[in-house]
Amino acid sequence: MRTDPLWQLTLARLRMFFREPSAVFWTFGFPLALSLALGVAFRNKPPDPVAVGVWSGPDASGSRRVVEALRGTNGIEVREYYGPSTRDLSTGKIALFVRPGERLEYDFDPTRPESRLAREMVDNALQRASGRADVLRTMDHPVAAPGSRYIDFLIPGLIGMNIMSGSMWGIGYVVVEMRTRKLLKRLMATPMSRAQFLWSFVLMRAAFFFLELPLLLLFGWLAFGVGVAGSLVLLVALSLLGAVAFAGLGLLVAARAQNTQTVSGLINLVMLPMFIGSGVFFSTARFPGFFQPFLRALPLTALNDSVRAVMIEGAGPRAVAGEAGLLAAIGAVSFALALRLFRWR
Amino acid sequence: MDLAIRCGGLVKKYDRVTAVDGLDLSVRRGECFGLLGPNGAGKTTTVEILEGLLQPTSGDVEVLGMRWARDERALRQRLGISLQETHLPDKLTVEEVLTLFRSFFDTGRPVGEVLDLVGLSDKRGSWTEKLSGGQKQRLAVACALVSDPELLFLDEPTTGLDPQSRRQLWDVVLGFKSRGRTVLLTTHYMDEAERLCDRVAVVDRGKVIALGTPAELIASLGGQQVIEAQLDGAVADGELSALPGVHRLSRAGGTVSLAVEKLHQTLPALLSLAQSRGAALTQLSTHQATLEDVFVTLTGRQLRE
Ligand SMILES: Nc1ncnc2c1ncn2[C@@H]1O[C@H](COP(=O)(O)OP(=O)(O)OP(=O)(O)O)[C@@H](O)[C@H]1O
Numbered sequence: 001m002r003t004d005p006l007w008q009l010t011l012a013r014l015r016m017f018f019r020e021p022s023a024v025f026w027t028f029g030f031p032l033a034l035s036l037a038l039g040v041a042f043r044n045k046p047p048d049p050v051a052v053g054v055w056s057g058p059d060a061s062g063s064r065r066v067v068e069a070l071r072g073t074n075g076i077e078v079r080e081y082y083g084p085s086t087r088d089l090s091t092g093k094i095a096l097f098v099r100p101g102e103r104l105e106y107d108f109d110p111t112r113p114e115s116r117l118a119r120e121m122v123d124n125a126l127q128r129a130s131g132r133a134d135v136l137r138t139m140d141h142p143v144a145a146p147g148s149r150y151i152d153f154l155i156p157g158l159i160g161m162n163i164m165s166g167s168m169w170g171i172g173y174v175v176v177e178m179r180t181r182k183l184l185k186r187l188m189a190t191p192m193s194r195a196q197f198l199w200s201f202v203l204m205r206a207a208f209f210f211l212e213l214p215l216l217l218l219f220g221w222l223a224f225g226v227g228v229a230g231s232l233v234l235l236v237a238l239s240l241l242g243a244v245a246f247a248g249l250g251l252l253v254a255a256r257a258q259n260t261q262t263v264s265g266l267i268n269l270v271m272l273p274m275f276i277g278s279g280v281f282f283s284t285a286r287f288p289g290f291f292q293p294f295l296r297a298l299p300l301t302a303l304n305d306s307v308r309a310v311m312i313e314g315a316g317p318r319a320v321a322g323e324a325g326l327l328a329a330i331g332a333v334s335f336a337l338a339l340r341l342f343r344w345r
Numbered sequence: 346m347d348l349a350i351r352c353g354g355l356v357k358k359y360d361r362v363t364a365v366d367g368l369d370l371s372v373r374r375g376e377c378f379g380l381l382g383p384n385g386a387g388k389t390t391t392v393e394i395l396e397g398l399l400q401p402t403s404g405d406v407e408v409l410g411m412r413w414a415r416d417e418r419a420l421r422q423r424l425g426i427s428l429q430e431t432h433l434p435d436k437l438t439v440e441e442v443l444t445l446f447r448s449f450f451d452t453g454r455p456v457g458e459v460l461d462l463v464g465l466s467d468k469r470g471s472w473t474e475k476l477s478g479g480q481k482q483r484l485a486v487a488c489a490l491v492s493d494p495e496l497l498f499l500d501e502p503t504t505g506l507d508p509q510s511r512r513q514l515w516d517v518v519l520g521f522k523s524r525g526r527t528v529l530l531t532t533h534y535m536d537e538a539e540r541l542c543d544r545v546a547v548v549d550r551g552k553v554i555a556l557g558t559p560a561e562l563i564a565s566l567g568g569q570q571v572i573e574a575q576l577d578g579a580v581a582d583g584e585l586s587a588l589p590g591v592h593r594l595s596r597a598g599g600t601v602s603l604a605v606e607k608l609h610q611t612l613p614a615l616l617s618l619a620q621s622r623g624a625a626l627t628q629l630s631t632h633q634a635t636l637e638d639v640f641v642t643l644t645g646r647q648l649r650e
Pocket residue numbers: 359360362363364382383384385386387388389390391429533
């Protein structure tokens with residue numbers, strides 16, 4: 001008749017979660033919607049053509065030849081102007097202004113890379129059109145490097161973010177809610193093992209995690225062709241370590257808080273710096289060198305960097321050992337601290 | 346004597362209030378013992394100390410011959426506890442909640458049997474958030490019973506229940522007791538204490554102010570009948586006490602309560618006294634003496650304001 005308490009506790013956790021539609025959405029639906037939206041917004045497009053202005057002035061036949069020559073060139077968009085100068089150059093609507101005449105005159109801002117590029121492209125096209133012959137034979141091979149798109153960067157970041165917010169909310173908030181409802185106290189009035197109670201949260205997170213991770217990976221693959229370059233086993237192991245680290249942090253923020261407002265504040269306080277500084281949406285490298293040691297010490301940075309290394313570069317266990325060690329240490333320390341500080345009533 | 350609970354000199358101080366102020370109790374095995382008292386008397390605090398959930402400021406507690414500091418694990422297995430307020434998980438069914446609680450104990454009763462006992466069998470598949478207040482309370486008691494405990498703590502088990510659910514819970518408690526088990530319950534209902542409890546401790550301001558069987562406590566009033574009257578005008582307490590057959594007099598608000606031996610002896614005398622003084626008698630009622638009267642007599646206050 002008696003069933004195992006750890007199993008019953010975990011089962012209760014899972015049931016309570018899946019019977020709460022909004023929790024299910026935030027855990028599973030939201031990351032998918034986010035990656036879809038960002039993936040579409042930042043999809044790779046063919047390069048925009050460079051806009052170039054031409055003065056259709058006194059030398060009408062010269063202008064005609066220039067316009068025609070440029071129209072036949074890839075990557076250049078020609079606009080005609082009927083004055084010797086235009087404000088479109090200074091406002092950046094065109095990158096280069098060409099004034100045909102006895103000699104070709106180019107107006108451009110040499111500090112703008114786009115303008116320098118336009119000058120070379122236009123000059124080449126016009127010189128060739130006037131009969132200059134290329135001396136060397138060349139051939140172009142366009143390369144689309146896999147793993148270089150924004151979505152390839154984003155999916156690993158979303159995996160990390162999901163693991164973090166799932167653990168923090170799914171443990172921190174839920175535990176404090178149980179405390180305010182006196183449910184913790186009621187459970188303490190039974191012989192329930194405290195360790196098993198805490199373990200049930202970890203097991204629940206692990207169980208979810210085996211739903212969340214494949215869902216995001218599959219989605220990234222089907223919708224955007226994001227693959228896993230390295231070992232899948234290593235990816236799962238790293239994510240599990242991350243889940244444990246954040247489960248420990250979730251218990252830690254819940255250890256003392258007496259109401260759900262306090263714990264919500266604490267959770268946001270812990271998560272916000274990592275949302276911004278741990279390379280979810282943009283690379284940590286954008287922050288000045290001074291911040292780098294701090295950013296490296298954040299668990300989400302370790303998780304994101306290592307997951308990204310495995311997914312994009314196909315890194316092996318050696319390459320991510322540092323990050324894995326950091327995650328394990330954060331998990332162990334926060335668990336131990338949480339157990340000491342935990343208020344059961 | 347074989348005691349289920351023994352505590353002495355129990356004190357619990359909070360910053361500003363002393364919730365329990367030197368309280369002694371002995372609960373015998375196999376009896377149903379009631380803590381009766383008004384709001385804030387310290388009943389819940391006392392019970393939670395006995396349950397090992399609160400640390401007393403000072404005092405000595407022994408439960409089933411064991412002590413919390415040493416034998417917590419063994420004790421927890423043998424107690425059934427229902428707190429004054431607990432929100433059980435909203436999104437679990439009645440049966441799932443009971444199965445969960447059952448899983449914590451080494452021994453106990455089958456979940457279905459306990460559901461039958463508290464009359465929740467037809468609700469076994471409902472989420473607890475869909476239960477009525479009374480049904481939730483019965484589920485809380487079921488959670489305490491599912492381990493088939495030796496000693497059952499019930500903190501205000503029937504507050505807010507309709508009369509039928511109350512009687513149903515009373516039957517559960519009586520059935521539990523009839524198997525030789527011990528119950529400690531708190532209540533502010535006299536009828537409940539009289540019906541269920543072998544002995545009652547009346548608690549006020551953290552102290553036991555009277556202890557005994559309900560019959561003994563009522564007998565301590567001296568009379569078996571109580572006259573309650575509102576008299577305006579000058580009738581001194583001394584004159585009322587001097588009426589024939591009056592054992593005790595107490596006042597609560599504007600109402601005078603007289604514990605009397607025989608109504609037919611005292612009532613006519615009261616009426617003629619009022620008439621001779623020209624005092625208007627605005628209200629007059631009589632009833633059989635209850636524990637409520639004991640409380641009013643001891644404290645000059647009603648149990649429930
Ligand atoms: N955690 C606490 N902090 C401060 N004061 C408290 C605390 N718990 C209880 N008290 C105070 O102790 C006194 C006794 O409270 P207790 O809950 O034991 O009363 P009770 O007899 O159970 O009342 P009721 O019938 O309303 O349940 C009250 O004055 C209450 O305000």
